[in-house]
Amino acid sequence: MPGRPTLVSRNAVAPWCIAVLLLGGCDALLTQAPDPGDVMDGAVDGLTAGERAAFAIGDAEFERPFAASEGLGPIFNNVSCASCHSGDGRGRPENGLTRFSMGGLPAPELGGPQVQDRAIPGATPEVAPAGADLSRRMPPAVFGMGFVEAIPDSSILGRADPNDGDGDGISGRPNLVTAPDFIPAHEPGGGPGPRIGRFGRKAQVSSLFEQVVTAYHQDMGITSDALPIENENPLAGSGAASADRVADPELPGTTVRNVVNYVRMLAAPAPGVETTERAHGRVVFDQIGCTGCHTPVQRTGSSPVAALSYREFTPYSDFLLHDMGDALADLRPDGAADGYEWRTAPLWGLRVAREFLRGQLFLMHDGRATSVDEAVRLHGGEAAAARDAYLALPANQRAAVLDFVESR
């Protein structure tokens, strides 16, 4: 007996159900967000809606690579911020850049202070001149900079001891620099007079604004309202001048400001859970004198971002210059920093750093240390006593210190 006509046969029900389940399926099918504490490109807590929107815009600009037809070059090191700072963290040796000086001077007539080793067609990449003092620099992590920017001058100066008055062998001093004219006076680190350098391997930069503007200009060859004239290879022929055909400035001031605000609002990854061994390692870290430079806690003052104002954070750095000895010396002055001095590197993001560097770690200014232990052993100068104390520890205590530092 013929059945009643149906719109859809029974055979069709199962595939449709499967399709509906797939399409409306669980979140796992559509990817899941990583833990906010495990990434280096998350925003600090407590931002306003407007700040979160600015953060998102700046994030896109930070990621944005440039093509030659969009202004890249004529000479450059890489094509975007993100192409040097892996996941907004530190970079790899192949993403590093070379700074040089001649007799302690930046030598702009020879292309200094930085070698732009790449060039768009028609332009000529730079090479370091013979006889120059070279300093290879790894891309540093860019998170946490808003906190560093907001540390009151008095806090940094209060920890300075340039003449080692307390006799502990540590004589940190600030790198007092003059802010370039293009930095608006209202920007933190801007304005006339000496400013405390906070950023860069030798604390040679006082302002996030300067850091971003010069990164665009020097690292990518992107001009902006602040630096509207192209950086060219002074040793290239006149033909190279026409290689970059994009009108200057290539980037509006709003974009620079978006990236400044993005970097300002980047949170540091969360440190790992403090296990018993790590707690012990932290105590030993202090006992052997590491905290003489790696100051555990800092407190911010006023910041353009309310969520960054008057907050404690744990960078494990005093942001002062210290003589680190012969092994690490680049013999290249930078501002007031001499060829032996380096800014105390913050100890943060180390827990997740390997995940963004193909399982490897590259520490110190030039990335030569591939483990924390190796980095400690390279310490000298003012850090020699702490290094020796570390080396004298029983193996289990050294392991606890390393576990603690790597959990940061």
Place this chain on the structure above:
Amino acid sequence: MIAALMAGSPAQAQDASAAGTAAPAPAVPFVRGGFDDKPYLHGIFGRIRVGGYLEADAFVEREEGATSEAGFELLRWNLLASTEVSSRVSVWSEVEFEDGGDEVTLELAQVDVRIVPLANLRGGILLSPLGRFNLAHDAPRNELPGRPLVATELIGVALSEPGFGLFGSKEWAASRRLTYEAYAVNGFRDGVILDSPDGTRVPAGKRNFEDENASPAIVGRVAVRARAGLEIGVSAHHGAYNLFQAEGVAIDERRDLTVAVGDLEFVTGPYRFVAEAATVRVDVPPGLIGTHASRQAGGYVEASRRFGERWIAAWPGASFAAAVRLEAVDFDRDLPGDSIARMSLGVNLRPSPESVIKAAWTRGRSRDRFDNAAQEAELRLSLATYF
């Protein structure tokens, strides 16, 4: 499945009473689903055949747990027109409207002069015979909504260029045939390295309508139909892509770009398997080494099955299909990262052979130049039809 589609040829399936008189489809198209294998309408404008297709999508894209894009898009609305000028001369053309009309492209405008089966002349704006998918990529034919990555990211489908050359075929037994196309074309321009912020990208060097370097490239494909339903093709595109001379004066090194593609299509019963693999070699200027790739590669395999021809009682001509595609593209073979790999699963319903409603889920992983992975997913619903 396409065989099944073509068995009830769209040309024949066209509503003849409403649109004119349907012409018989070619016995064996030069390329199945190619420019001469579409459901044209006949008889409205005399000897001019007209037709077209459109593709409208709804989609959600997610990356690392966050929705990166979602919305609706009319991906393309294409108009087709062709005519037999005489028994030996035919003209084929296709105009594509994308992004709501912001981009209008003359994708095909070619004249064919048929001489003998083995050697015929073709000139105009040609679909470059670089992989089978570039020659047959209409959305109503495809079982999945999105085009393969190797097609969009490495080859730049639809890749059409001004050119001139020969095509022909040789049959040596029933259902066994060799076809070839060989053209001199304008080739790519220096957008390959200058225009894409992501580094070397061949599609960014398309649209070289006035050959910038006055140095033609060559492109060709040879395909063998070894047995019924099985076709294997190899193709390549080679030529200078940069401006290395001006006014007879050498102004730069000549830099070449070579793309080589292998493709396969196998249809048996309700099953269809297609695959395509491509490699790219680019001479990169010394100043861009490290940021721009000199070697790229990618490929995909796709399997589909037609089923449920009588499941919808009210739609007697309807059928379903399920498809899976695995694909990967490595944008820089000299780096561990800079790549995408993904899998797509889809089901579709064809109310009639020339129309299709598709749904697909894609899950993949992209890697940046540091080799950091990002999980990606997409849900896409697509309507595509010839008209």
